[in-house]
Amino acid sequence: MVETLRCDVAVIGGGTAGISAERAARKNGASTLMIDPEFNGTTCANVGCMPSKLLIAAAKEAHRIGQAGLFGIKVGDMRIDGPAVMRRVRSERDRFARLTRDSIAELPDDVTLRARARFDGPNRLLLDDGRAVEAKSIVIATGSSPALPGPFAELGDRVITSDGVFELEELPRRLAVVGSGAIGLELAQAFARLGVDVALFDKGERMAKIRCPRVHAALRTIIETDMPVHLGVDVSPEADENGVVVRWSGSHSGEAHFDLLLAALGRPPQLDGLDLEKADxxxxxxxxxxxxxxxxxxxxxxxxxxxxxxxxxPLLHEASHDGAIAGRNAAALPAPIETERHVSFSIVFTDPTTASIGESEADGAVTGHADFSDQGRARVEGRNRGTLTLYAAAPDGRLIGADLVAPAGEHLAHMLAWAIQSGKTASDLLELPFYHPTIEEGLKQALRTICAATPITLPQDQDTGTPPGA
Structure with a gap:
C-alpha cells in the first residue's frame, strides 16, 4: 500500500519561486510540503545572478585599471591570473549557495521532501521514493535549464552553458558566444575584458531585446569595442581536435576557430517528467x-x-513575486486574490548597463532621448557612452517605459521603474531636485523633450537646466 502524505499546499521545486510560495502559503495558515530532489540552492546563487556578477566584477576591475592612462595615471603591465579569477568566482559563489541552502535547512523538518514528483491527478502527486502526496492545491515551481540543441550538444566537452561556465579552472584563449540575450551579453563582455578573444553570434538582429533602434545602435557600438558581433546569422559548429570550428551564414558569412563555445540559447522551463497530462x-x-x-x-x-x-x-524578483502570489492564492483557494504586477523591468549588467522598463514606443508613446556622450559627470569619469529613450503617454506625459544603455544605468533604471509604477509624469520628475554634477542630470534632456511634446507647462525653475558639458 502506498504511503500517502496530505497537506493543504504542495510545492514542487525548492528554488527562489518555490521557497517564496511555500513561505507565503504557510504564512497564510496552510499546511505545506516542498518537494525537491536536491535542495541545492537557487539558480541565482548557483549558476545565475551571483557567479555572473562575480565574473563581471573581475572584468570591470581589469577594465578600470586598463583605463587609468585616461586620467594621467601610469600603471605597470597588468597581468590577469585566470585561475585566480575563477577561484574567487567559485569561492564566493559557493558562499552564496551555502547561505541559500542554510535558509532551506531552517524550515520545519516536516515541510521538505527530498524526492522527484509527478502528477497522478489534479490534486495528487507520486514521488520517486514510492510515496504519494495529496494536496488541496499544488504549486509548480520547477525552474528552467539551459537549452542545448543537437548540433551544440554534439560538441561534447567543447561546449559549455551558463550552468557549467563557472567551473572553468582557466580562462579560454578564444571563446565563441552564441546568443546575445542577457546571459550571452554579460558573459561575452566579461570574458573579453579579462583578455579572452571573444566573438558574439546571434540569429536575431537585436541584442538584449532592446526595443529602441537608437539605444540598440549605441549598445552594439559599445559591445563591438570589446569583440566582433555577428547578428542575423545561423551558426554551424563542429568540434575538431583543437576546439570548435564555427561557420556562420545569413546577413554575412564566415568561419573561425575557437577553443570553446558558450551556448547562451535561452533557458526553457523544466517540465519534463511532471506528467502534466494527468493534471487536467x-x-x-x-x-x-x-x-x-x-x-x-x-x-x-x-x-x-x-x-x-x-x-x-525569467528574473529573480519576478520569480519571488510569482511565488508569493501563487503561495498565498494556493492557501486561499477557492477565493484567489488578484495582485497588480510590478512594472516589467529587466537589467543586463553590461558596461555601461543595459535596461528595458515598461511599455515602449510601439504602444503609441511620446518619446524623449538623452545622449550621455557629452554628459558632464559621465565625461568627468571617462564613461561618457550610451543613450536613453523614455516613452510617455499622451496627452499628459505620464511615463510608461524606457530603454537605455547608460553609465549608472542600473540606478537610472530603478528610478524610472519606480516613477513609472507610481504614475509620474515627465513634468513631475522635473519638479524634483537634481544634484549637480550627477549622472541623474542626464535624464533632464529626455524629460524636457516629452514635456515639449505634450500640453504640459515645463516647471519654471527647470527651464534652462544644466548647460551641455557642465
Whole structure:
C-alpha cells in the first residue's frame, strides 16, 4: 500500500519561486510540503545572478585599471591570473549557495521532501521514493535549464552553458558566444575584458531585446569595442581536435576557430517528467500551463505556477513575486486574490548597463532621448557612452517605459521603474531636485523633450537646466 502524505499546499521545486510560495502559503495558515530532489540552492546563487556578477566584477576591475592612462595615471603591465579569477568566482559563489541552502535547512523538518514528483491527478502527486502526496492545491515551481540543441550538444566537452561556465579552472584563449540575450551579453563582455578573444553570434538582429533602434545602435557600438558581433546569422559548429570550428551564414558569412563555445540559447522551463497530462490543465503550444499572472492560477484548477517555469519574465524578483502570489492564492483557494504586477523591468549588467522598463514606443508613446556622450559627470569619469529613450503617454506625459544603455544605468533604471509604477509624469520628475554634477542630470534632456511634446507647462525653475558639458 502506498504511503500517502496530505497537506493543504504542495510545492514542487525548492528554488527562489518555490521557497517564496511555500513561505507565503504557510504564512497564510496552510499546511505545506516542498518537494525537491536536491535542495541545492537557487539558480541565482548557483549558476545565475551571483557567479555572473562575480565574473563581471573581475572584468570591470581589469577594465578600470586598463583605463587609468585616461586620467594621467601610469600603471605597470597588468597581468590577469585566470585561475585566480575563477577561484574567487567559485569561492564566493559557493558562499552564496551555502547561505541559500542554510535558509532551506531552517524550515520545519516536516515541510521538505527530498524526492522527484509527478502528477497522478489534479490534486495528487507520486514521488520517486514510492510515496504519494495529496494536496488541496499544488504549486509548480520547477525552474528552467539551459537549452542545448543537437548540433551544440554534439560538441561534447567543447561546449559549455551558463550552468557549467563557472567551473572553468582557466580562462579560454578564444571563446565563441552564441546568443546575445542577457546571459550571452554579460558573459561575452566579461570574458573579453579579462583578455579572452571573444566573438558574439546571434540569429536575431537585436541584442538584449532592446526595443529602441537608437539605444540598440549605441549598445552594439559599445559591445563591438570589446569583440566582433555577428547578428542575423545561423551558426554551424563542429568540434575538431583543437576546439570548435564555427561557420556562420545569413546577413554575412564566415568561419573561425575557437577553443570553446558558450551556448547562451535561452533557458526553457523544466517540465519534463511532471506528467502534466494527468493534471487536467490547459497547456500552451510550448507545453507550459496557461495561467493568470494576477493570481498565478492555472485556469479554474487548484494548480498554480511560479518562477522561470511559468515562462513569463525569467528574473529573480519576478520569480519571488510569482511565488508569493501563487503561495498565498494556493492557501486561499477557492477565493484567489488578484495582485497588480510590478512594472516589467529587466537589467543586463553590461558596461555601461543595459535596461528595458515598461511599455515602449510601439504602444503609441511620446518619446524623449538623452545622449550621455557629452554628459558632464559621465565625461568627468571617462564613461561618457550610451543613450536613453523614455516613452510617455499622451496627452499628459505620464511615463510608461524606457530603454537605455547608460553609465549608472542600473540606478537610472530603478528610478524610472519606480516613477513609472507610481504614475509620474515627465513634468513631475522635473519638479524634483537634481544634484549637480550627477549622472541623474542626464535624464533632464529626455524629460524636457516629452514635456515639449505634450500640453504640459515645463516647471519654471527647470527651464534652462544644466548647460551641455557642465
Amino acid at each position: 490543465i490547459e497547456l500552451d503550444e510550448n507545453g507550459v500551463p496557461l495561467h493568470d499572472r494576477a493570481t498565478m492560477r492555472c485556469g479554474e484548477s487548484g494548480i498554480f505556477i511560479a518562477g522561470d517555469v511559468a515562462s513569463d519574465l
